[in-house]
Amino acid sequence: MSKVQDSIDTSTWVDDYSDMLYNYAIVRVNDHEMAKDLVQDTFISALKGLANFQGKSSVKTWLFSIIKRKIIDHWRKQDTRQTKPMSALGTDTEEGEQRIIERQTNGTISQIEVDYNNKELREAIMGCIQDLPDKWRGIVIDKLVEGNETEEVCKEHDVTASNLWVIIHRAKVQLRDCIELKWFNS
Amino acid sequence: MITCKEAGPLMEKEEFEKLPLMKRLGLRFHLFICKCCKGYKKDSHHIHEIVKSADSKYADSALSEEEKAQIKSQISAN
Numbered sequence: 574m575s576k577v578q579d580s581i582d583t584s585t586w587v588d589d590y591s592d593m594l595y596n597y598a599i600v601r602v603n604d605h606e607m608a609k610d611l612v613q614d615t616f617i618s619a620l621k622g623l624a625n626f627q628g629k630s631s632v633k634t635w636l637f638s639i640i641k642r643k644i645i646d647h648w649r650k651q652d653t654r655q656t657k658p659m660s661a662l663g664t665d666t667e668e669g670e671q672r673i674i675e676r677q678t679n680g681t682i683s684q685i686e687v688d689y690n691n692k693e694l695r696e697a698i699m700g701c702i703q704d705l706p707d708k709w710r711g712i713v714i715d716k717l718v719e720g721n722e723t724e725e726v727c728k729e730h731d732v733t734a735s736n737l738w739v740i741i742h743r744a745k746v747q748l749r750d751c752i753e754l755k756w757f758n759s
Numbered sequence: 760m761i762t763c764k765e766a767g768p769l770m771e772k773e774e775f776e777k778l779p780l781m782k783r784l785g786l787r788f789h790l791f792i793c794k795c796c797k798g799y800k801k802d803s804h805h806i807h808e809i810v811k812s813a814d815s816k817y818a819d820s821a822l823s824e825e826e827k828a829q830i831k832s833q834i835s836a837n
Contacts, residue, residue, distance in 0.1 A: 587827050587830055587831050587834070588827070591822055591827055591830060592821065592822065595821065595822050596815035596816075596818075596821075597815070599815050599818060599820060600813055600814065600815045600818075605820050609822060609826055609830070612822070612830065613830045613833055613834070616830065616834050617833070617834055617837045620834065620837070621837075681802070682802055682805060682806060682809065683801065683802055683805055685805075685809060687805070687808045687809055687812065688812075689811075689812045689814075689817040690817070691812070692819075694809070694812065695812050695813065695817065695818075698809060698810060698812060698813050699813055702810070702813055713810070714813070717807055717810050717811065718810060718811060718813045718814050719814065720811075723775060723776070734772075735768065738768035738769070738771045738772045739767075739768045741768070741771045742767040742768045742770070742771045743767075745771070745803065745806045745807070745810075746767075746799070748806060748810060749802060749806050752806075752809065
């Protein structure tokens with residue numbers, strides 16, 4: 574083994590990185606067991622591929638690049654398993670149709686109080702984020718939930734800035750309709 | 760003239776950065792005459808605030824020490 578690998582102490586990885594990897598995964602998959610498995614698989618893949626680690630980035634960055642790929646794979650698998658009725662909304666519907674959907678709910682989003690400790694609301698939001706198309710979901714989490722820099726998000730998801738704002742807008746319209754439906758009609 | 764299709768993304772951009780003068784004026788004018796976009800504009804910031812609560816820092820689930828121990832043993836078994 575080369576010097577780069579020799580200088581890495583893998584025995585502390587779980588203690589050092591599992592929490593941050595788990596936090597990254599849980600928002601994106603909304604399932605505790607699945608997030609845990611993704612973290613575990615990330616460590617296993619990293620150890621198997623340790624010989625390929627060049628030391629050009631930090632171990633943390635490298636682990637995150639692995640879990641990002643695993644999450645995208647997970648989304649793809651999930652997509653073929655189930656169809657999502659909500660993804661039909663917002664994708665290509667005209668403004669007018671969206672209004673009709675909005676009118677069917679028994680309340681509007683402005684009536685929902687922002688409360689980060691409200692578990693029920695959090696569940697509803699997480700569910701609605703999961704219903705977004707894959708491409709939108711990653712962008713919404715990176716930009717709206719975690720508040721990363723626009724430039725960084727565009728680079729990560731390979732979209733132009735103007736495209737990013739179109740996606741954010743459509744996603745927010747879908748999220749609004751979905752949250753209103755979940756919150757007031759069920 | 761700014762259309763609804765352009766106004767939506769512009770409103771999102773404006774939440775994060777200052778728009779160029781002409782875009783800003785165009786958007787203001789559009790919002791003045793378009794009821795639909797004006798309605799969305801009213802909700803836009805609130806939708807963002809609500810979506811933010813998905814952040815893992817507000818979650819009460821985390822990996823327990825037992826689960827971390829399980830991961831450790833799974834890793835060494837591989």
